[in-house]
Amino acid sequence: MSFLNSIMLFGTAAVAVPIIIHLLNRRKFKKVTWAAMKFIKLSVEQNQRRMQLEDLLLLLLRCALLALLAFALARPALKTSGTDVLGQTKVTAVVVLDNSYSMDLRGLDKKSAFQKARAAAKEAINAMPSGSYVSVLLASDRVQEKDSIISPTRALSQAHEVIDRAKVSHHATDLYPAVDRAVEILKGRAALRKEIYIITDGQASGWQQQGEIRKLIDENRDDIRVYILRVGEAKPPANYAITGLDVASGLTPVDHPLRFDVTVANHAAHSATNMIVGLYLDGGKNPVDKVMIPSVKPGATRTVPLYARFAKVGYHSVRASFDQPERFDSLEADNQNLLVVRAVREVRVLLVDGDTEARDPREHESYFLKLALAPVADHYVKVDVTPPADFARNVLNRYAAVALANVERLTPSQISALKEFLRQGGGLLVYPGDRVDVNFYNNELFEKHVLLPSPWGEAVGDAEQDDVYTLFQPGGYEHPITAPWNNRDFGQLDDVRTFRHLKLEKQPAVSSVKEAGPVKVVLRYATARDAEDSLGDPAIMERDWGAGRVFQFSSTADTAWSDFAVRASSVVPVLYRILGNVQAQGDAGLNLRVGESFLHPLAPHQSNQQGRVVAPGLAQTNRLSAEVLRDRPVLQFKGTHRAGLYEFTLDGDERATLFAVQPDQRESDLHKVNDSELPSAATLIHWEADTDLKEQVQKARVGAEYWLVILLVVLAMVAFETYLAQKFSQSK
Amino acid sequence: MDVEHAADLLDPEAIARADALGLHARYVVEGYMAGEHKSPYRGFAIEFAQHREYSPGDDVRHIDWKVNARTDRLFIKQYEQETNYVANILLDGSESMTYGSGRHTKLQYGKMIAAVLSYLILHQRDAVALGIFDEGMRDYAPRSNSRATLHTLMGRLAAFEGEQATDIARNLHDMALQTTRKGIFILISDFFDEEEAVMEGIQHLRFGGHEVIVFHTLDPFELEFPFNGLVEFDGLEKFPKILTRPAEIRRTYQREIESFQRRVREGCEKNGVHYVRVDTSKPLARVLSDYLSFRLRTAKGKQH
Incomplete structure (x- = not known):
């Protein structure tokens, strides 16, 4: 037996109220000077026992009534009750939807892991009894708060909408912050059944803090039920990534050959051979330099130099990219790397x-x-x-x-x-x-x-x-x-x-x-x-x-x-x-990692200045208003969830500034975690389109809340008390 | 009955001294004197003694028509014991009698009964002795048939205040021993005492050849017990206090008090004693006329 609103248990102190009223009432009486005492004495003697019993019965009833009321308000729940006589108790759940960029991988059925994850999330929500509350956390190595539902909502259709709108980010995966957040959300809720659904492709990097996650789940296993829904391919496909792009020369003068170091990583199970990497300037279609890498061993990286020359002073974008990556790589985001550099005269x-x-x-x-x-x-x-x-x-x-x-x-x-x-x-x-x-x-x-x-x-x-x-x-x-x-x-x-x-x-x-x-x-x-x-x-x-x-x-x-x-x-x-x-x-x-904020400092008098940012692949423009950071006005853009070249324009100045956002390189390693490494306290489900999630989840939803029953008992007792009080007060 | 005697009783000073008592006595008596032909006191003398000349106001039924036929004068029949009887009025003046829920306490009501009866009896030329007792005899006016005694009696009655416990039986025994001449004992009490002992006292009086009339005086609240809520009953006559919810014991109480009355009445009847239950909320006139007419009927029955 546990209480979902245990503070109300203090209400049981209200049992003292009828006792106090009883005692106070005994001090409040009329006084009558009386002659025929003998007959009162006789009558009292005949009735005393019954009256005392009646008094005691009413007192007990009233005390019990208040105690039960406090008990009901404390929302008692029995976890082991296997019956659903009272109807399925509602659930408060947090759906943690992995939207790291490995979720973009498509399987043989041409569906991405993220599409499957969305379907699994919706099924999990549909399997909840009506009246349930749900949070949806878009999670990679952080919780993408703006696109999530943090505070659990009863509007399950809203949760569906959020899931429909959700997009894959270019963040890496680290599920610990999201699981931690989910536990924190549920701990603040008074509910009998608390569930967390972690819907992920099971990428090993997501479980890099698996010890912490396991500890978190173990500590709350009595309170919170955790489901891990694995979606996507069981075996990782070959993945190659450009994990680094660096101006090796240091300085970037115009009209001088500049050396750029490009680092390539092989996350596949076999050696990569004859990969061609090209260097592209300022969005050009043709590479200014390219190099063939004869071989990269599995799990190894290789850094190769590529050369370029800037003709003009100012900002340039530099892109290192695989040549025709779609032939051998199914994860797009890490097949290129971007850099914004400023070319100088001297x-x-x-x-x-x-x-x-x-x-x-x-x-x-x-x-x-x-x-x-x-x-x-x-x-x-x-x-x-x-x-x-x-x-x-x-x-x-x-x-x-x-x-x-x-x-x-x-x-x-x-x-x-x-x-x-x-x-x-x-x-x-x-x-x-x-x-x-x-x-x-x-x-x-x-x-x-x-x-x-x-x-x-x-x-x-x-x-x-x-x-x-x-x-x-x-x-x-x-x-x-x-x-x-x-x-x-x-x-x-x-x-x-x-x-x-x-x-x-x-x-x-x-x-x-x-x-x-x-x-x-x-x-x-x-x-x-x-x-x-x-x-x-x-x-x-x-x-x-x-x-x-x-x-x-x-x-x-x-x-x-x-x-x-x-x-x-x-x-x-x-x-x-x-x-x-x-x-x-x-x-x-100008060179950020996904998730890092873009900052444009402003002069103190520009506190009303505005700007706009256009993100890669997204048509809409993000408006920025000046805010104060460390006592200085700045324009800040936080939505760098996807890698690519962003365009920033200050209002009143039509020249756009570029800034590059790099994907998180940790995500390129597509190795999956083994089932046995996942927290054993959680229920693991390999989700496919034909999985009957509802059946599996409902089996575990034991337990019931009893406040309604107790409240009905209290009502019955109120009626009984009224009847008894009336009956007892009748003359005998 | 003489108007001047009535006027005596109605003396303003006497009324003032005798509290409201005199007024009530006057009211009761006047009622009978003014229009009621069945004069209440007539019934007390039940055996013929002598004739006297008719005077206005006498009941025409008492005119001896035979004498009238013979003498052509109007004579009234008078009865033998008229002056021979001594009415011993014993009023219970114990503290329990001081209870009253309405206008009068039982004691006041008892005083009124005593006063009116004294008035009536004296006017009938019988003798009255008045005793007010509690544990012992507190005040005793020896018998007298002088109408002037009425003042004294009323003064005594008015002056008395009950504050002691009661012992009816003891007083009855005392009286039985002291009174050798046969008479009527009128006992006015609530009988909140040991019933059996009281009955023995009454029996003692009856063995002495006395006629006994009991006016069992009770307050309506004592009969109905109409209290509600939590009540502390503070007992008169040093009874310990009782805290109870009277509504819840009302029926038991009523049963008890009824059976008490029944026992008293049955005890009285068994001993050939007239039992009159007096409810202090009822007009005294009604109570007395009811009883006196009853007495008259039974006396007539005896005569024939």
């Missing part, structure tokens, strides 16, 4: 050199840095060198990045000029050296202004010792800047020798400065052989600051402490990717 960098006293410029601190950035005279990277005393606010806005190389200290006005420069989206590179006032950097730039990602620590190594050095980490590059080096074809970083460096460390993020963003490690040193730490000291760290980014190096810009500056094959791509990263930082909002 990139200007200012090097602030703290050591320019030597007559030979080769001994200047910035000599090799300049050479690395602009190896020839007429290069698209323009480098200016200045001594620390000369750099000032008014010139900074011409540059994309500023590098401080062995600069002893900065004046307050220089610091504030750098901060303004970062706020506008500039890049700052900071190198140590023997002239650097470590305390100044730590106190002012790290502690006070929180510009640096890390304080300078103790010095490690001796610059004079040529045979004792540290190398960069040989692999496992996590930062996007260094990630291409994970592919050995791209080159290698672990031949750079560093003789001396200042320790950098990642400190817990406590920042009082609003503009200071999170800290990341770009590159680390290799771990010493006898070191217990699995991670070496950071060699380069970065921190977002304002709209810009600060890179902090642990060793010198020249060759005093390290030979990095002269290892052209390492230092040039690293620096270009850093500069490209700074530049892309401003355009980062």
